[in-house]
Amino acid sequence: MIDLKGYTTFVFDFDGTLADTLPICFESFRRVFRKYNQEELADDEIEARFGPSETGVIQNYVKPPEKADEALRLFYTIYQQEHDRLARTQDDVVQLLAQLKESGKNIAVVTGKGRKSYDFSVDKLSLTPYIDLSIAGDEVNDHKPHGEGIVRVLEYFDCPPEQAVYFGDSNADILAADHAGIVSVGVNWFDERSFDVQPDYMSQTPKDILI
Template sequence: MKYKGIIFDFDGTLADTLPLCFYSFNEIFKKYDQRDLSAEEIVQMFGPSEAGIIQQNLKAVDQIDKAVEEYYWHYDRAHHEFVGFDPHLRQLLNGLRNEGYRLGIFTGKGRKSFDISMSKLQLEDFFDVTITGDDVSSPKPDAEGLYKILEVWEMDKTQVLFVGDSDADIESGTRAGMDTVAVAWFPGSHGRFTQTPTHYCNEIDRFKMLIKP
């Protein structure tokens, strides 16, 4: 097979967590800044971890630490209301693992919210390496997290595919010299890219066909 490893983004790629993220961020910005942000405005903030997003965008700078903790409280409390897991994605991950692919995650999420979602969705056993926004000094679109995974796997960039749902993902993969797949397979996917991916998939079945040997 052409690829030996596949790295996934998380939010909007492996799990439809974006509505939960939008809800949790809006609770924070409404309370502390009296701002009601659109989904598009929040997406424009993506790249850093949740803590980084709040630190960079909250006007009530004296409340940042409290706001970050409240974000995680909302994220945990409301997770079951907003997030399920697509059985087709579970089948995909099972199939990839059984076919011998190494699977990893590079997400801008902070480790705390990432671990909440991985546990609630029972995804921990699929991935042998996970890099979050807390594990890098330079967030997406920097490729630092991808380089870290390549080092762990001891693979060349040409052997690894990076899959994501945002411009930051595609630019990160491009900077690392990897082939990239832009995906928009969730109902709420923003699906608009100014970066040019190697491939584009709006259906999980199309992704399966893409990686067939």
């Protein structure tokens, strides 16, 4: 068990942390790169391009570059059409968020997703009521592993770093928490993820978290 009773602000990554949305991201990018780049990419090859929002990934990699806007529209079309089939959350995640809400904790999301795909997913998965603040990947100057998004959350809630914790499923998440000076929790809530950097805590299920 991970005792986080003393913390006031709980910040979460989204894809792979609050929701199992990596499959829909992979499928959407795969079909975009197949059409425009004639590439057939595996999940890990797509994930290696993550960092910026979907807009940044497509602008960085789609060929020719003048097709980026068209490719982004295709990405969103696929994302929305396939969402019900390929995206989910779990009851234990919802229960944790509900407990945090009932306890009066600040709840925020700092995600690399763009605002459009984040809003679509958080609404479709009925998570919106639990989240007080969200910062998307196309709303920061420096994406994770930079700590900008987390620092902005701390400023918004007037929260000292020692009272905040960040949950994520990737090395970039753990590094972002470290750069922002807050505690990190690496999560394996959906898939078993390996970390090259050491989080302060590791959680296999939301039931690990004591608040």
